[in-house]
Amino acid sequence: MTARSPREAVNPQPPGAPATSAQPDARRWRALAVCLVAGFMTLLDVSIVNVALPTVRVGLHMSTSGLQWVLSGYALAFGLVLVPAGRLGDARSRRAVFLTGLALFTAASALAGAARSQEWLVLARLLQGAAGGVLVPQVSGFIQVLFQGAERGRAFGALGATVGLSTAVGPLLGGLLIQLFGPHDGWRWVFYVNLPIGVAALPIAYHLLPPPRPTAERAGHRDFDPVGVLLLGAGTVALLLPFVQQQQWHGAVRWLLLPLAAVLLAAFVLWEHHYARSREPLVSMALFTVRPYAAGVLLSLVYFAGFTAIFFIFTIYLQTGLHYAALTAGLAVTPFALGSGVSAMIGGRLVSRLGLLLVEFGLVLVLLGLLASAVVVQLWAGPAIGWATVLPLLVAGVGSGLVIAPNQTLTLQCVPVARAGSAGGVMQTAQRVGSAVGIAVVGSVFFARAAGPHPDWTLAFQLGVTVAAGLVLVALLVAVGESAASRRAAARSGP
Helix, strand or coil: CCCCCHHHHCCCCCCCCCCCCCCCCCCHHHHHHHHHHHHHHHHHHHHCCHHHHHHHHHHHCCCHHHHHHHHHHHHHHHHHHHHHHHHHHHHCCHHHHHHHHHHHHHHHHHHHHCCCCHHHHHHHHHHHHHHHHHHHHHHHHHHHHHCCHHHHHHHHHHHHHHHHHHHHHHHHHHHHHHHHHCCCCHHHHHHHCHHHHHHHHHHHHHHHCCCCCCHHHHCCCCCCCHHHHHHHHHHHHHHHHHHHCCCCCCCCHHHHHHHHHHHHHHHHHHHHHHHCCCCCCCCCHHHHHCHHHHHHHHHHHHHHHHHHHHHHHHHHHHHHHCCCCHHHHHHHCHHHHHHHHHHHHHHHHHHHHHCHHHHHHHHHHHHHHHHHHHHHHHHCCCCCHHHHCHHHHHHHHHHHHHHHHHHHHHHHCCCCHHHHHHHHHHHHHHHHHHHHHHHHHHHHHHHHHHCCCCCCHHHHHHHHHHHHHHHHHHHHHHHHHHHHHHHHHHHHHCC
């Protein structure tokens, strides 16, 4: 086994950061549990709605465009506010921002469940997405504040398990709720299920989460950089919109938004360099000069492009191609969820010893699982495919758990606590962008074979999985490249 690279040995508090000699908060694990419950609820709503769309269409007589906005509106609003919300938590009070996001998300869930029209539901989903984007970056910020050393790896392992489980369990839980409450109004409980969780979590979070640091400790970090917020927000929307609206916005005109996004994001980078000369920027560009952080964000972007798209095409393949019920389609992806949840917890404990080697091993397992599922579908195509894919999805899920949490730990451990929220927001924005691009790219390949009067659902799934596996392979190459760069840096620095 190779020695650990500098990426695993990076001091979580770089020079100039405040000392961390204070005693750990005795309530830190209970505080983390509250954060993870709230984070699970918001991330769950990315995937749980997929299986509810057929009943939503019938219940509200929605157009295809309206259904697309139920999905894409949430993703757009979520990605739009991640970085500004993370920065707001760094600059002001993470607890206050977290509680605000949780309260808004709970209220928006009630509005979505009570929707009486297409426009009502779309607006509620936009508010839900924005509230989720406010809440989620505070979780990684609290982990940076509350945990140190090996404990931080275990905490990020729990967060990684939450990310994996929320993504994979969504279709199962959505199908179960529709089964319990009926095809007409069952979709409403996909949103109402958040209400008791949110109401119970609010007072507990207020009691357990640490209050803001003294004003003196936040001196120099209170500027909010409104120009940076506008440039990043406009650039993010221009980048995401062509992908999340791909199925509804036909023609090549939408791709003109991509060069506009490039211009806006370049202007954002230039502005942040200028702003940082005298004030604290929305995103410190110095973060990207730290190779482990830059590599970790890139790996997240590419991996989520492949990983998230699998659930999208698999549930469509099962429900539309093989006529699975919503609950049965959800059960079919449960092996991935179980494997991911268990291995993320284990990965969080091993990352301090194995570092990037653990991430590389996880990516190899994901690749093997995805490619095996493509082969299995060819051999056992038919109604029993849900059983035939149990083992490949379990292997891929185990690998995914060894990627998400360890990569997040390694990426954020070199970030000062004062920038934990904005740095985590950037990483999560990369994940959202990756998810949108991956679903668009993999979905295009999938629908090219699944459309028309004689769709070939098996071939469509196989081609989609192959493209997703190619994206995972790129993530593996990023990890291998970072390992090699770390070894070269260690060799230059000497013993």
